[in-house]
Structures are given as C-alpha cells and as structure tokens.
Amino acid sequence: TPAIDWDAVRADFPLLQREVHGKPLIYFDNANTGQKPACVIEAVDGFYRRHNANVSRAVHQLGSEATDAYEASRKALARFLNVRAEELVLCSGTTFAINLVAYSWALPRLQPGDAILVSRMEHHANIVPWQLVAERTGAVVRVVEIRDDGTLDQDALQQAMTPDVKLLALTHVSNVLGTVNPVREICRDARRRGIVTVIDGSQAVPHRRVDVAAIGCDFYAFTGHKMCGPTGTGALWARREHLHAMPPFLGGGEMIREVAFEGTVYNDPPHRFEAGTPNIAGFVGLGAAVAYLERLGMEQVERREAELLAHLTEELQRIDGLRIFGTAPDKAAVVAFLVEGAHAHDLATLLDLEGVAIRSGQHCAHPLLKFYGVAATCRASPAFYNTHAEIEGFVSALRKVRTLLA
Numbered sequence: 019t020p021a022i023d024w025d026a027v028r029a030d031f032p033l034l035q036r037e038v039h040g041k042p043l044i045y046f047d048n049a050n051t052g053q054k055p056a057c058v059i060e061a062v063d064g065f066y067r068r069h070n071a072n073v074s075r076a077v078h079q080l081g082s083e084a085t086d087a088y089e090a091s092r093k094a095l096a097r098f099l100n101v102r103a104e105e106l107v108l109c110s111g112t113t114f115a116i117n118l119v120a121y122s123w124a125l126p127r128l129q130p131g132d133a134i135l136v137s138r139m140e141h142h143a144n145i146v147p148w149q150l151v152a153e154r155t156g157a158v159v160r161v162v163e164i165r166d167d168g169t170l171d172q173d174a175l176q177q178a179m180t181p182d183v184k185l186l187a188l189t190h191v192s193n194v195l196g197t198v199n200p201v202r203e204i205c206r207d208a209r210r211r212g213i214v215t216v217i218d219g220s221q222a223v224p225h226r227r228v229d230v231a232a233i234g235c236d237f238y239a240f241t242g243h244k245m246c247g248p249t250g251t252g253a254l255w256a257r258r259e260h261l262h263a264m265p266p267f268l269g270g271g272e273m274i275r276e277v278a279f280e281g282t283v284y285n286d287p288p289h290r291f292e293a294g295t296p297n298i299a300g301f302v303g304l305g306a307a308v309a310y311l312e313r314l315g316m317e318q319v320e321r322r323e324a325e326l327l328a329h330l331t332e333e334l335q336r337i338d339g340l341r342i343f344g345t346a347p348d349k350a351a352v353v354a355f356l357v358e359g360a361h362a363h364d365l366a367t368l369l370d371l372e373g374v375a376i377r378s379g380q381h382c383a384h385p386l387l388k389f390y391g392v393a394a395t396c397r398a399s400p401a402f403y404n405t406h407a408e409i410e411g412f413v414s415a416l417r418k419v420r421t422l423l424a
C-alpha cells in the first residue's frame with residue numbers, strides 16, 4: 019500500500035484549521051467525539067439541499083431517494099463490519115443500542131437467580147442499563163475486576179462465568195485506559211458456557227478493522243460520532259435469531275406492518291426496532307464517513323494512531339510526577355494521566371487557554387476511577403488526523419501550565 023500523506027488527510031477536516039483563544043487548536047479529545055471530514059459535512063448538506071424526504075413512506079421520487087440513501091448507509095456499515103445489513107439496527111448511538119438489548123432481550127428473559135457480568139472498565143452506558151434490568155428482574159450485576167495495568171483479569175473472568183450468568187457485557191476498547199480486550203477469545207468461552215455477549219464497540223470501530231462476525235459475539239454496539247460521522251447516529255448489530263425473538267423496544271411508525279385496535283403486526287427486523295423518523299441526514303453522513311475510512315484503510319488508521327500513541331507516551335513519561343493509567347500491551351490511542359500536585363480540571367482549563375482540548379474528569383467511568391483511587395484524570399486521545407508536531411505542542415503546553423500550578 020502506498021504511504022498516506024497525513025498532512026493532506028488532516029486538511030480534509032475543516033475544523034482543525036481554527037484557532038482557540040488565539041492559539042492553533044490542538045484537538046486531543048477524540049475519545050469523546052471525533053471531528054468530521056468535509057466529505058461528511060457535504061453529504062449531510064447535500065442531502066438537505068437535494069434529497070430531503072422521509073424514509074420508507076412516500077412513493078414520490080424524493081421519498082425513494084431518501085430511502086435509498088438511508089439503506090445504502092446501512093449496507094455500507096454492514097460491509098465495513100462484515101455483517102448482514104438485515105442484522106443492523108440503526109439508532110442514535112451506543113447508549114440507545116445497549117438499552118435496546120437491555121429492554122428487548124434481557125428484561126423479558128432474566129429472573130431472580132440470574133447474573134449479568136460487566137467489567138470494572140465499562141462506560142456508564144454499559145453499566146446502568148444492566149442495573150435497571152437487574153432492579154426490575156431480580157437478577158444481579160457482578161463485576162469482573164482488572165489488573166493494575168488496566169487489563170482485564172482473565173482468571174477472574176473465567177471464575178466469574180458460572181452457570182447462573184446469562185449475559186456478559188464488555189467493552190471492546192476502554193475509553194479511559196485504551197485497553198483492547200481479547201473479545202474474540204472471551205466471546206468463544208462465553209458461548210461455550212451458554213452466556214450471551216454484548217460488546218461495546220464505541221472505541222474500537224473508529225480505530226481498527228473490526229470484523230464483528232469473526233468476534234462471534236451476540237450483540238455489538240457502536241456510535242457514529244466517534245468515527246467521523248454525525249452525532250445521533252450509531253447501530254446495534256445482533257444475531258438474526260435474537261432480533262427475531264425480541265419484542266419491539268419503542269412503538270410507532272415504521273416499526274409496524276399493520277396496525278389495528280384488535281392487534282398490531284410488527285415489521286421484520288431491523289425495521290421493527292426503528293420506530294419513528296430516524297436521523298436520515300445523519301446516516302447519510304455516516305455512510306460518507308465509512309467510505310472515507312475505507313479509502314484510508316483501517317490498517318493505516320491503526321498504524322498511524324499507534325505511532326502517535328508511542329510518541330505521546332514517550333513524551334509524557336519524561337515528565338516528573340506524571341502517572342499514566344492503563345499500560346496494556348494492546349492499547350488504543352487514549353492516555354489517561356495525572357500530574358502530581360495539579361488537579362485534572364485545573365490542568366485541562368489552563369491547557370484550553372493554550373488551544374489544547376483534552377478531557378478531564380471521570381470519563382463516564384466512576385467505578386474505574388474508584389479502582390485507581392482517584393477522583394478525576396486528564397485524558398488525551400489523538401486521532402489519525404493529529405500530528406507529531408501537535409504532540410510536541412501539547413507536551414510543551416502541559417509543562418508550561420504545570421509550572422503555573424506548582
């Protein structure tokens with residue numbers, strides 16, 4: 019494969035040209051949400067300018083163009099993840115996707131005596147829906163612990179997969195530690211024990227090639243806005259047999275075949291789970307994002323981000339009193355850290371004045387921060403369109419603001 023001109027790639031992202039507080043922006047908050055290339059912005063704009071209509075309803079030309087564009091995005095996403103389009107439910111993002119599994123799959127099935135396993139490193143979106151299900155069914159939520167380096171404790175996981183466990187909810191990649199979990203092996207073990215698996219792919223799909231079929235999970239949730247797509251887009255992939263066995267989550271238009279007061283006939287999956295008017299323009303944008311990522315190649319994206327991560331980690335390790343959380347051998351470009359004597363929010367606030375955008379706080383992962391005994395951390399998460407020069411700019415800004423706090 020020919021070498022990619024990463025400066026040209028960066029130029030595809032209009033927002034990265036702007037300044038913040040009079041300084042060139044260094045956007046290192048990609049784990050939170052990603053920036054959008056011009057082709058995605060133009061796809062959304064073009065949809066509203068030329069094709070806007072509702073989907074799956076009207077016989078007129080615009081209606082069929084909108085429906086075709088929406089379904090083309092479903093197909094593109096399915097190809098990207100190596101799954102069948104009929105098994106992909108389009109929705110507003112990971113949070114919706116996991117709640118759909120919780121309400122439509124877990125709620126009618128789980129009972130007192132059943133257990134749901136989650137890991138210590140989950141995002142709240144992969145904890146709270148299971149707590150809600152547990153409260154209503156009498157099932158319990160159990161935690162699989164991690165090791166100090168931020169990897170999942172595999173022995174603890176093996177021991178935790180007892181016969182009462184019905185479901186395992188696990189993140190593919192941690193949004194704080196960057197840890198990449200060996201989901202393929204884990205899903206195989208779970209399947210052997212009859213445990214249904216829900217994988218949170220929010221931080222994986224944007225950063226590496228994800229072959230959902232090869233992972234062998236039951237459900238795979240992800241979000242569009244971290245993978246160059248618009249906010250309010252995402253999907254749930256589910257095995258066909260699950261989708262056919264699941265009652266609808268939300269009721270309304272689109273999800274029905276026939277409505278009568280004597281009884282309503284639901285549409286087939288995936289439409290059964292897509293009640294109401296979807297974020298059509300958003301999915302047109304997400305289709306463009308998938309095409310963009312495919313043009314770059316996810317292997318190239320992964321390699322580029324690994325280089326940026328190595329550079330960033332090396333630079334940060336040179337700073338006295340800086341502690342990095344999460345040092346897994348297989349790690350995505352997310353670096354959570356603290357600097358001795360400086361509060362995470364103070365650092366992030368002062369860095370903002372230098373034009374640097376990082377996140378500080380708990381990253382929707384309170385139980386994980388509790389494990390490390392800290393109230394908050396900073397988190398820097400570069401993406402493929404960031405540069406080595408920005409890493410140097412960030413680190414020198416960090417050194418500067420640290421002296422202000424000392």
Ligand code: PMP
Pocket residue numbers: 049050110111112113114141143144189191192193218220221241242243252382
């Ligand atoms: N899970 C993980 C691992 C995440 O990083 C995020 C986004 N921060 C979510 C779930 C939730 O995604 P969304 O807000 O798009 O629903």
